[in-house]
Amino acid sequence: MRVVRAVVGTVGELAITAGVLLLLFVVWELGVVGFTTNRAQAATVDTLERQFAQPTPTTPSTPSTSSPTDTPTASPTTSAAVPVPPPGDAFAILRIPRLGASWAKPVYQGVGLDVLAKGIGHYPDTQLPGQVGNAAFAGHRAGHGNPLIDIDTIRPGDAIVVETADTYVIYRADRSEIVPPTDVNVLAPVPDQPGVAPTEAWLTLTSCEPKYGSTNRFIVFAKLDRSVPRAEGLPADVLAAPGGNG
């Protein structure tokens, strides 16, 4: 009888230990990692903003004081002059007013776990922001600061802004869907229509679904609204928090 009691007692203690371990893991992932990640990402966004504010040495054109506003603002850029950022480099800032008026995340080139731990990742095989075709991004839903935890609240028409060194690329959310993790068609130049030649600029955002699982992927598609040169500044109404949930 005493042996049975000892065994049952030990099993019980092990079960409690396992429970405490899991609880500690949640505290670590959502608390400690979330806190440090959000701080680091805010710092990266600040650094990027400072970099963007200075005239880039790679662009030959002088700051807008001398040149007239001859930059096309309405049409998506097709130029091949845009340099592809090196893997692992932060090259843009993603802003989604629906997720918060001050919601801003650094965008890195690549979608490896090491990259996604730092911010939003850009699928290297997809177009760059603003180009004709599809610029696809991935971000964590839960964990690592929960960047896209509320991706499911994005509604058609919501602004999705990609801020690069010289341009504010403003997309408008078109639709969202839930797909299996292997559905590469969402990354196609025309989303969901593989093989079709693109004439418009799209953006695809991928994260996991359900919120704390990964059996599926939550996808948001957005279409280019307009590109605004940095010199002109971002129109204030774009970042205004969208009202309601409609």
Add this chain to the structure above:
Amino acid sequence: MYAALWRLFPGGRLAKTLQALLLFAVVVAILFIWVFPAVAPHLPFEDVTIEPTTGATS
């Protein structure tokens, strides 16, 4: 298991309690600094990308 640990600590009830708390803090520190960061990449909710094949972590 924990009862044996309790008996192992020297001193009175206060000393034992302090030692237990200290040991817990050390365990938590080891978990937070080394164990959890090593385990996290293998957990399912880390997968957010679209991959042509299943099971590929990225």
